[in-house]
Amino acid sequence: MPTSARASDNPSADLLPLFEFSNVINSSLDMKFILGTVLLTVMGKMLVSKGMVLLKKEDQEYQVVNAKGVGSDVEGMTFVVPKSPKGIITIRRGRNDTRAWMLFFRDHGIALIVPIVTQGNVVGFLGLGERLGGRKYTERDRQLISSLVNLSASAIEKALIIDQLKEANRNLDRKYQELNTLFDLGREFNVVLESDKVIRLLTFSLLGQVGVNRYAICLDTGTEMKIVASRLDGNEGIEQTFKDLQQLKSPEIVEELARKKRFAEAAAVLLQRGIRVVVPMMTQNDVKGFIFLGKRLRGGSYGRGDLEFLAALANLAIISIENARLFREALEKQRLEDELAIAREIQQGLLPRSLPVIEGFDAAAINVPSKQVGGDYYDVVQISPHEFIFAIGDVSGKGTGAALLMANVQASLRAFAPMGMSLSEATARINNLTCQSTGQGKFITFFWGSLNIPRRVFRYVNAGHNPPMLFHADGSLEKLDVGGIILGLMNTISPYEEGTVQLRQGDVLVMYTDGVSEAMNAQGEDFTEERLERLIKSKLTLSARQLIDEIQTALDAYTRGTPQSDDITMLVLKVL
Template sequence: MFPEKSKRRYLEEREQDLNDLFEVSSRLSSLTNYESIIEQVLLSLMGRLMIQKSAFMLIAGEVELQLIKTKGLDDSLEGMTVKYSDLPESFSPVSDLNDFNPLKEFLIENNIEVLFPLIRKGSILGILGFGKRLLGKKYENEEINYVSSLLSLAASSIENALIVADVKRANKGLDRKNQELQTLFELGKELNSTLDLDVIVKQFGYALMGQLMVTKFLLYLKTDSSFELFHSKGFTQEHIEILSPYVDQITGLSEPLLVRNKKNELQNALRQANIAALIPLTIQGENRGTLCIEERKGNEPFSTDDLQFLHTMGGQAIISIENARLFKESLERQRLQEELNIAREIQQGLLTSDFNIGSEWKVHGKNVASLEVGGDYFDVIKLEDGRVALVIADVSGKGAGASLLMSNVQASLRALINIESDLGLLVRRINEILYENTTADKFVTFFVAVLDPISRKLTYCNAGHNPPLRFSETGEVTTLEEGGLIIGMMPGVEYETETIEIVKGDKIVMYTDGITEAEDKEEVEYGEKRLIDHIKRNLQLSPEELLGSIVDDVNNHAVDLSSQDDVTLLILET
């Protein structure tokens, strides 16, 4: 039992501890930066416990801790990571750690003697290590309890601050992607408004400067059998001559290349010519040009996101460049029809031809334009997380104008599909950009679905498109209608999504209205009922065979399919 005087003092000390905890808690709750919170915790504890050295670490991976803040240690340690095999769940001397734990060696080298875990809801977020106390005083139970209590309060504030930091980083990244998407749309409008090669290259240069602060670049383009320097801005003839022996290597890339301090002949030449990155300009996997760029203003290094954006923007530019070159050639030969046929080939090349999405799945698509080029669009996109996006769309109108708008829709979708996981928000963003950048008579019916081949779940959004037909193995038919208004008509439209499970034997048939609205000589439409009946009779066919049989049946019905609307089909089977 305590003597009365000692008991009173003990209670006073504990009361003071509670007051101190309350005061520190109030200060922590006002902070939103986790580094500031950790700084406050260290200042509060080190003065109280008379400690000169400390290290605050947060878990940065399954077996790694990151050193966030130190006191009395080498400042260069902050930011480094340290591996660990296990962490104490309560106050522990460093000497008690397992000898095979790599964390122990690091702590001993830096004179850290004891550890306190940072715990939130039963999970360890990090650890706080202290060096030797002045006068060599040992930790009393009350002191250990105080530190543990303070860290419990801090854990909640730190966790919240980390969440805030993550959200800020995500928002910053999203703002950047939105800006990049807007740039793509603006550039697309400018490029699609002209067939003058000089104007296209100039607009592309403006986009490089405006978005990435790049003022110097070289553009190599493919001619009939080789690559030639098409445009140079800011580079001297000496730089160009340095690169001359390496043109085949420079233009033979399939992915963007960031020039680093690697000791090989090509990289040495690129550095000597002040080249910071190489961007292949591709159409359907074929390299049609290469963009060579110098460091941006301020010498800020290019990130992986920068290279991906340059690749997308370059892909958009090369399509316009190719269109302009083809048009110029056709004018020179005064054969406009031939140019339109080539444009059709380019457009068909933009439609996916890779239908391999896994051994348990079959997919096939086809587009038949009523004119040389058209406004129908389908795509099969393999996403970075292993899922697959299936897309079909129908742009209002026909011909070159519709095909240009289709190209913008495709570029926008591919730029955003790996960024925005919510299909409803994805479609809403594309709608907003289309509305702001097209006239009132331009709109698109649009259907997008994302398939998880592992879970067999398919999430879709239908923006005013003909509802795709889902056929079970027994011939039962359902339609995929959840979504909203066609895109490009009005701003602020909300879009709903639905998730369904695809079972063995299911077929999903996506089509444009060129199928159901094809008319015979009596102006009778082919219709959805005839389409459903035809598919039911041919459910045993593969997607490719079924697609061919549908087109044949529509052709048999229609007077002249080439004089009517574009026809597009995309069929999925498991």
């Protein structure tokens, strides 16, 4: 019996290389190495110059992951194999097959297709070209190829799982990175209270995390929605999209938005500006702003995970921006209140704590500051043993400015009055000083007079103040309106005139500011000078203090708690 069988006819001669092959590929987890080794081993054994390995990418979709001798452009190509064959398929040249994947193999010179099967599932294919020298694949060849492929299947499967794990790991890393970004920003937003800085940090995080360099951030400023930061190739038309986009509840891909009728118009504008994603910034259910993003520079489209991340980022940012706004408002309010407290303090400091006792006369005064603190002022100063100055004034404007201006007037009044200067001369000087120390549009209505006790003569100058009412005991009424221009309007050109009145027993002089006559009721109607006049006329027998109380009661009844915008000030002098 002839024993000259070729080595390849001896099954045990094939076993050793198979064992080595199995060892090599099973000791590696690198898919590229495994597939390369399988392909080259089979090609070497079969003497084939063309070969390729395909792996399943998606359901029915296969991708060429390794190719030899068929051109460099083949790697990476994918196509669909609807019904994967479980056994070896031989492609015969010339036979007409309409299946795209069969044509693909045939056109690339593949003659034999071997499915890679693990646990009953096809995970890929090995494709081999014609054998060199025109030899056919024998049944034995097929068995050997099958053995090699089967041996490699478990290594491939292992590597596949590793690849999947790597991918899962990377996705986890990415999620972790996103969470870190949110955490990083959240922590920083908590300590940053300027919305400009919040917007800047938001921008950086968007650019870094998403990998874009075209963006716009729009915010509701309270009155309107506007672009607060952007880098686009032109902003035209974007603001016109806000109205439609207000209906969005979550981040949207602009191309998908374009397919919805009510957003189509807005989406067209956004696409034209290179915007791919729009993210509404919401508090509760209100859209308070938008983030617009262009295409990603590193390629790839926006996925669901990206949109989720953007929604979280937008919400985080808008809360901080809203907080910054509320904080600013609270700060401003506090600042105003502080200023008002100072103004009130200055004003109250200027007013006399008590009026001097003047023999033969009865004087009383009141000042009720309004919430905003007007610039009302009154004063009673003794300038000689038998002379007293009575003054009342009202500075335009409110708050600290008005109070300081009034302090100036008081200082000059107290300086000039005892210098033996006439009221007219002193008023002219006070006016010039006031003009120098006031800005545009600040002025003072001012009335003052000097009372000569023994002669009961009252000389006065009225610089634009509402005329004090002098009720004579005989029932007549005199309004003290002689004087000149309001203080602070312009330097004195024509001298202030002085008025003189002779006082008699029972006369009542009521000096007041417009906070009294213009006290407002809920309907916005003034108390009026006429009503004040009638009221006083009926109460002339009261003491100065009682009269003031009476007027105040009447004002309270009239205004019924309506907040007053002006101070209420009265100075009453009664002749005993």
